[in-house]
Amino acid sequence: MKILFLLFALFFLMLQSSPGFTHFINDPEACRRAGGFCLHRCAPYYTPIGSCGIVQSCCRRRWVSSGCHKTDVIV
Incomplete structure (x- = not known):
């Protein structure tokens, strides 16, 4: 019976959509409200998140890790 409650919770979490993409x-x-900007074609390190019309795409910057973290530094 306990697993039934867990399955219901998991089901509702799967149905919930993220607020930025509703x-x-x-x-x-x-596009501006979603944090993007309009370009004819998205440049590298930018990802298309929608369209601004027939010809333009809505692009937003992809965050790329630099590869160096605090835990990587040994003193």
């Missing part, structure tokens, strides 16, 4: 990005204003 609406489709299809115009420049929606």
Whole structure:
């Protein structure tokens, strides 16, 4: 019986959508609200998250790790 409650919780977590992507990005204003900007083609290190019209894409910067973390440094 306890596993049934766990399955219900897991089911509801799977159905829950993230708040940033509940609406489709299809115009420049929606692109700016999502933290992106309009370009004809997304440059490297930018990912398309929607469109700003027929020709332009809505792009947002991809965060890339530098590879050096505090735990990597040995003193």
